Amino acid sequence: MEERKQQEPTPLGDLGEFKLIEHLTQHIKIKQKTSVLGIGDDAAVISGGNASKLISTDMLVEGVHFDLLYTPLKHLGYKAVVVNLSDIYAMNAIPEQITVSLALSNRYSVEALEEIYEGIQLACELYEVDLVGGDTTSSQAGLVISITAIGSQEGDKVVKRSGAKENDLICLSGDLGAAFVGLQILEREKSVYESDQKIQPDLSGKDYILERQLKPEARKDVIHFLGKENILPTAMIDVSDGLSSELLHLARSSDVGVQIYEDKIPIDPSTINSCEELNLSPLTAALNGGEDYELLFTVSLDHHDKVKALDGVTIIGHVTDAASGCQLVSRDQKLVELKAQGWTGV
Amino acid sequence: MEERKQQEPTPLGDLGEFKLIEHLTQHIKIKQKTSVLGIGDDAAVISGGNASKLISTDMLVEGVHFDLLYTPLKHLGYKAVVVNLSDIYAMNAIPEQITVSLALSNRYSVEALEEIYEGIQLACELYEVDLVGGDTTSSQAGLVISITAIGSQEGDKVVKRSGAKENDLICLSGDLGAAFVGLQILEREKSVYESDQKIQPDLSGKDYILERQLKPEARKDVIHFLGKENILPTAMIDVSDGLSSELLHLARSSDVGVQIYEDKIPIDPSTINSCEELNLSPLTAALNGGEDYELLFTVSLDHHDKVKALDGVTIIGHVTDAASGCQLVSRDQKLVELKAQGWTGV
Numbered sequence: 221m222e223e224r225k226q227q228e229p230t231p232l233g234d235l236g237e238f239k240l241i242e243h244l245t246q247h248i249k250i251k252q253k254t255s256v257l258g259i260g261d262d263a264a265v266i267s268g269g270n271a272s273k274l275i276s277t278d279m280l281v282e283g284v285h286f287d288l289l290y291t292p293l294k295h296l297g298y299k300a301v302v303v304n305l306s307d308i309y310a311m312n313a314i315p316e317q318i319t320v321s322l323a324l325s326n327r328y329s330v331e332a333l334e335e336i337y338e339g340i341q342l343a344c345e346l347y348e349v350d351l352v353g354g355d356t357t358s359s360q361a362g363l364v365i366s367i368t369a370i371g372s373q374e375g376d377k378v379v380k381r382s383g384a385k386e387n388d389l390i391c392l393s394g395d396l397g398a399a400f401v402g403l404q405i406l407e408r409e410k411s412v413y414e415s416d417q418k419i420q421p422d423l424s425g426k427d428y429i430l431e432r433q434l435k436p437e438a439r440k441d442v443i444h445f446l447g448k449e450n451i452l453p454t455a456m457i458d459v460s461d462g463l464s465s466e467l468l469h470l471a472r473s474s475d476v477g478v479q480i481y482e483d484k485i486p487i488d489p490s491t492i493n494s495c496e497e498l499n500l501s502p503l504t505a506a507l508n509g510g511e512d513y514e515l516l517f518t519v520s521l522d523h524h525d526k527v528k529a530l531d532g533v534t535i536i537g538h539v540t541d542a543a544s545g546c547q548l549v550s551r552d553q554k555l556v557e558l559k560a561q562g563w564t565g566v
Numbered sequence: 567m568e569e570r571k572q573q574e575p576t577p578l579g580d581l582g583e584f585k586l587i588e589h590l591t592q593h594i595k596i597k598q599k600t601s602v603l604g605i606g607d608d609a610a611v612i613s614g615g616n617a618s619k620l621i622s623t624d625m626l627v628e629g630v631h632f633d634l635l636y637t638p639l640k641h642l643g644y645k646a647v648v649v650n651l652s653d654i655y656a657m658n659a660i661p662e663q664i665t666v667s668l669a670l671s672n673r674y675s676v677e678a679l680e681e682i683y684e685g686i687q688l689a690c691e692l693y694e695v696d697l698v699g700g701d702t703t704s705s706q707a708g709l710v711i712s713i714t715a716i717g718s719q720e721g722d723k724v725v726k727r728s729g730a731k732e733n734d735l736i737c738l739s740g741d742l743g744a745a746f747v748g749l750q751i752l753e754r755e756k757s758v759y760e761s762d763q764k765i766q767p768d769l770s771g772k773d774y775i776l777e778r779q780l781k782p783e784a785r786k787d788v789i790h791f792l793g794k795e796n797i798l799p800t801a802m803i804d805v806s807d808g809l810s811s812e813l814l815h816l817a818r819s820s821d822v823g824v825q826i827y828e829d830k831i832p833i834d835p836s837t838i839n840s841c842e843e844l845n846l847s848p849l850t851a852a853l854n855g856g857e858d859y860e861l862l863f864t865v866s867l868d869h870h871d872k873v874k875a876l877d878g879v880t881i882i883g884h885v886t887d888a889a890s891g892c893q894l895v896s897r898d899q900k901l902v903e904l905k906a907q908g909w910t911g912v
Contacts, residue, residue, distance in 0.1 A: 256618060256721070256724075257724075257726065260727075260819070261657065261726050261727050261728075261819075262622060262652075262653040262654070262656035262657050262727070262802075262803060262804060263620040263621055263622035263653050263654055263656070263657045263659070263715075263717065264620065264621040264622070265618050265619070265620055265621075265657070265721075265724055266618060266619040266620075266621060267618055267619075267721065268614035268615050268616055268617045268618055268619055268718075269614050269616075270614055270615075270616075271614045272602060272611050272612065272613055272614055273611070273612040273613075273614055273619055273716075274609040274610065274611055274612075275609055275610040275611075275612060275663070275665055275698065275699055275714070275716060276608060276609035276610070276665075276699065277665040277667050277699055277700060277701055277712075277714060278667070278701050279667040279668075279669055279701045279703050279710070279712060281669045281703055281704070281705050281706070281710075282706075283706040283707075284669075284703060284704050284705060284706060285703070306608075307608040307609050308608070308609055310608035310609070311607065311608050311609045311611070313609070317621070319621055319622075319623040319714060321623050321624070321625040321712050322625075323625055323627045323630075323710060352621065353621055353622065353623055354623060355623055355624050355625045355712075357625050357627055357630060357631070358627070358630050359627050359630060359707075359710070360627070360628075360629040360630060360707070360708065361629075361705075361706070361707025361708055362706065362707055364625070364627070364669060364705075364710050364712075366623075366625060366667050366701075366710075366712035368621070368623055368665060368714040369609075370619075370621060371609065372614075375602070375611075375613065378602075378603075378611055380603065380607050381606075381607050381608070382607075456608075457608060458608060473606070473607075
């Protein structure tokens with residue numbers, strides 16, 4: 221048998237499942253007090269305490285949620301964790317553990333899997349979350365990553381989508397549309413590359429929007445400063461499918477209407493620039509783009525001054541009665557009904 | 567546009583993600599006291615209490631874990647739940663919630679998805695588990711089901727793999743090898759069918775082994791009667807990869823050796839019959855077959871009489887010191903070293 225050269229990738233089959241898991245998880249240290257038992261038994265053990273536990277799960281599928289042509293595996297692992305943590309923060313809770321299930325074909329090497337795990341571990345470190353369990357399996361087709369996040373919060377501080385009241389302020393962290401526009405740029409460069417592989421991709425000045433797409437962050441900081449300022453939102457949701465869709469969810473769950481203002485919607489200048497380049501409407505990118513992982517929340521009017529003073533949070537409108545529906549007030553003062561863009565299983 | 571006939575399958579694209587989830591989960595009722603909030607928000611909410619929480623996750627991939635040619639979708643949904651619950655029982659805990667993530671291509675109809683969910687719901691009802699969250703997404707390739715189960719148990723009653731002590735009795739519920747032999751029969755009939763589609767599959771007298779493969783059960787009953795009899799195992803694991811592999815895990819985690827007796831290993835007569843038909847060794851099927859989802863546990867010698875009296879539990883050997891290794895005593899009194907069969911990512 222030929223000896224393998226040092227730089228040659230290690231086929232997955234060279235390690236068994238148990239050795240593979242051991243290899244990938246050898247550097248993982250348990251840090252959360254609530255993580256009693258991590259990887260290595262039939263199930264992980266988490267201490268209960270009096271807090272409520274929050275559970276969220278998401279699946280990322282190759283060719284649907286990511287394209288490996290332009291997605292670094294490390295970023296992919298990172299993003300897969302972050303999108304789940306975002307759901308836990310969106311309940312005003314603190315994520316503490318995750319489990320990771322991976323299906324991948326034998327065309328991946330051990331080194332490729334290591335890269336995914338590096339991204340997963342990096343996110344775990346940054347967000348102080350323990351990886352406590354998982355499953356690694358083969359797949360005849362592409363790569364599938366399924367992550368479940370577990371969080372904690374005192375029961376009366378858990379914030380659902382359903383608590384928004386008339387006259388509440390509608391607040392949003394960060395800015396919108398960048399992740400969507402980043403994806404359009406990547407897709408454009410992919411087409412160019414496919415038509416002529418000698419052309420180098422032109423991604424200069426696109427750092428922000430590309431990072432928003434490839435390596436997004438969850439708004440841990442927002443949950444921390446809301447807690448610090450004693451602001452308990454009446455309702456909250458994370459922006460994963462676009463602002464319109466999330467506002468409609470929130471309005472429906474809370475049995476209210478919403479009115480937001482076009483000129484209040486935060487959009488980064490680099491998003492606007494790229495929109496012009498791509499001949500896209502920045503407003504459409506913000507309303508329907510998705511994958512921003514910002515937090516959309518409502519607070520009582522009493523909190524107006526405190527919220528207004530928060531860095532990186534914008535008041536974009538207010539809650540109305542259910543009969544008024546979900547409206548955008550355009551720059552020229554026209555009322556436009558908000559609509560969710562058709563979902564296609566992504 | 568042509569009107570769809572009543573029996574024609576409904577394409578998945580006819581419903582959006584949210585309508586699809588609503589449609590599939592409309593009959594789901596929350597029953598567990600600990601399930602505070604189910605499907606419909608960013609995350610599910612589970613009350614903590616003083617109990618420890620147990621988390622287990624498993625992924626089933628089309629073409630790797632199941633073949634849709636002979637796997638009814640309803641059974642598949644059922645099995646996907648059961649294999650996860652088995653992991654929770656194997657910690658001596660009671661499963662209370664699950665989340666379900668599904669990736670499937672557009673070639674599936676809404677009705678096919680309904681069948682999977684019927685199986686999921688049936689398992690939820692039988693095992694008194696709440697479906698509290700999930701994700702449904704498209705896939706360019708086959709069907710992937712990822713389930714996370716959450717269970718509860720008082721911290722000092724959680725049973726790990728690592729507590730077995732020298733002289734403990736090694737106990738096993740049910741019988742082994744049937745699920746593996748069932749799979750071989752299904753694969754044989756598939757080959758026959760593929761060579762000549764006019765030949766009807768010959769599955770007479772195979773009910774037991776086929777059910778063990780296609781619609782296995784988790785040993786909830788064993789956990790209940792162990793609790794009732796006040797027997798706290800010193801270590802426990804479920805038999806998913808074959809008895810040899812599980813004994814090696816248990817021995818390694820507990821830093822002990824094991825000795826089991828060939829003539830004590832419970833194998834059903836119909837498994838033995840099918841093994842003869844297929845020219846397989848029943849012992850090999852039992853040791854390396856896997857997917858039995860029986861519970862393998864160790865108890866202190868003090869419990870000998872109580873365990874011996876338990877219906878459906880067999881004492882198959884005892885724990886030795888680590889230096890003695892993992893041994894099978896054959897029918898002719900020879901010592902054979904137990905080996906795990908090579909895993910290939912399944």
